[in-house]
Amino acid sequence: MIEVIIADDHPIVRAGLKQIIMEQADISVAAEAANGIDLLRQVRERDYDVILLDLTMPGMDGLDVLKQLRIEKPRIPVVILTIHPESQYALRILKAGAAGYLTKASADGELIKAIRKVHRGGKYISPSLAERIAFALDEDTRKLPHETLSDREYQVLCLIGTGKTVSRIADELALSVKTVSTYRTRILEKMRMENNAELIHYAVQNGLVE
CATH class of the missing domain: 3.40.50.2300 (Response regulator)
Structure with a gap:
């Protein structure tokens, strides 16, 4: 059994x-x-x-x-x-x-x-x-920008991609708003983007959100 x-x-x-x-x-x-x-x-x-x-x-x-x-x-x-x-x-x-x-x-x-x-x-x-x-396996081995993120950063990116606010993400992940804001800042830096609108556009274009 x-x-x-x-x-x-x-x-x-x-x-x-x-x-x-x-x-x-x-x-x-x-x-x-x-x-x-x-x-x-x-x-x-x-x-x-x-x-x-x-x-x-x-x-x-x-x-x-x-x-x-x-x-x-x-x-x-x-x-x-x-x-x-x-x-x-x-x-x-x-x-x-x-x-x-x-x-x-x-x-x-x-x-x-x-x-x-x-x-x-x-x-x-x-x-x-x-x-x-x-x-x-057949694609170019170069990493896409989101593939450079840590697991938690990637998770926050996907949630931002659905249009959720920092406070909503903090509630969902049981983290502080300050912690989520820090993750957001790191994501923007690593992906060389300026704001949430660019992150949302990227997430949608790359199939990270439905």
Whole structure:
């Protein structure tokens, strides 16, 4: 039996994922967590076979949780589930150590395959993402401006790209307005831009936001 723990701050999402898993004879939902801190506490108390981790959660987001899991529990495969389009976070998430990456929209058809594959020691990505990675290998190796950003800076850039204010981003990431403003300043400097309007235009043109 493959024992799975689900970490997502939305009870309805957890219930939907459980429903998909319950139909399988070889997989069970052994535990649930409503946020990253709760997930880390539970995996410290006992081991699970696979972790299903939401990327966007209050307090400690999925990327930070993933990095901590790679330090504390490197042998447990983590499948990231997110509402964000694959082009926005997938490559960064996989480089950070995730064993799989799925959009929630595709979970119904791909979740079980992903759990079984990562449990066997493999990596799982959707066919569309695999194709995108293959094409990326053929492209010029020079980094685009947003690829020079740290993970947190990139996250703030994507949120700015959706038109959110500094205060709104601070609330969403559980950071101070001053901290987010500092990230914004670094982003503008690294990307050699002057204001939010230029950042939004860049994010839209490069497919970083929907």
